[in-house]
Amino acid sequence: MNADLQRLIELEKIDREALRLTEEVASLPRRVAAIEAKLAEHKAAVEQAKARVKSNEASRRQNEAEIKAFQEKIAKYRSQSSSVKTNDEYRALMHEVEFAEKQISGCEDKILELMIGLENEEKALKVAEAELKTEAADVEKEKSEARVRTAEDEKLLAGLKGKRDELRAGVDYSALAHYDRVMRQRKSALAEARDQKCMACFVMVRPQIWQEIRTNEQIITCNSCGRILFFDPASEPAAPEPAKKKSKARAAEVETEAQQPEQESTPTQ
DSSP states (O other): OOHHHHHHHHHHHHHHHHHHHHHHHHHHHHHHHHHHHHHHHHHHHHHHHHHHHHHHHHHHHHHHHHHHHHHHHHHHHHHHHTTOOSHHHHHHHHHHHHHHHHHHHHHHHHHHHHHHHHHHHHHHHHHHHHHHHHHHHHHHHHHHHHHHHHHHHHHHHHHHHHHHHHHHHTSOHHHHHHHHHHHHHHSOOEEEEETTEETTTOOBOOHHHHHHHHHTOSOEEOTTTOOEEEOOGGGSOOOOOOOOOOOHHHHHHHHHHHHHHHHHHSOOO
8 A cells, every 4th residue: 555545544533533432522521611610500599599588487487577576566465454434445356366376377377388398398308409409419420520530531642643744754845734624624634546536535436547446556536526535445345256167967968958858849750
């Protein structure tokens, strides 16, 4: 195989692997940001659950304070009832007492509802905190794995750079310039030629060019896409097996069968 062609084939393999590693390194921070965003959602869920618990407790304290205030009013009204002079004043005080008692009953109902709600909200808070703890552990694990993977990829990239520089130094300038130009335009600079066509753009090549490509002794480019073409003998379809020779016995049998009609057609004298 042409030495430049061989080096270019190896160079493209390295360039593709380097591109994959570079993209992976670039994607890892985005992946970490995504999992941290998910963690932030769990933190927000915990804060919301805590806020609901606090709101519940505040509402319950407010209702308890209102009950105490109404109880004080009732005590005051009952104390005043002993000193009223008319039935109208007494009925008015009893009306206030009745109103205060109804308010106390309403507050007590609200407190009962709040206590039931608080039980559910505290359970929800525990679940949210447990999920946050699990997610935080997963995030730290993924971040650690991402840092390890980044370090490994960067080490591999450094090794590939040395091999890449060595290969490029050994390739003819014009062939390398063509390789770089096509690589920038099409993200791949070489293509296998198979069945007399370029396997990248699937355009047929002329028979004479096809025979030259099959030797892999020249740098030949596709007239359609510009990629450097190479031939891989492993892709050549296997030649059909030759038909098995008939055995002598079978050949004799066939010959006998062929002669029988002639014997049967001979007239009797």
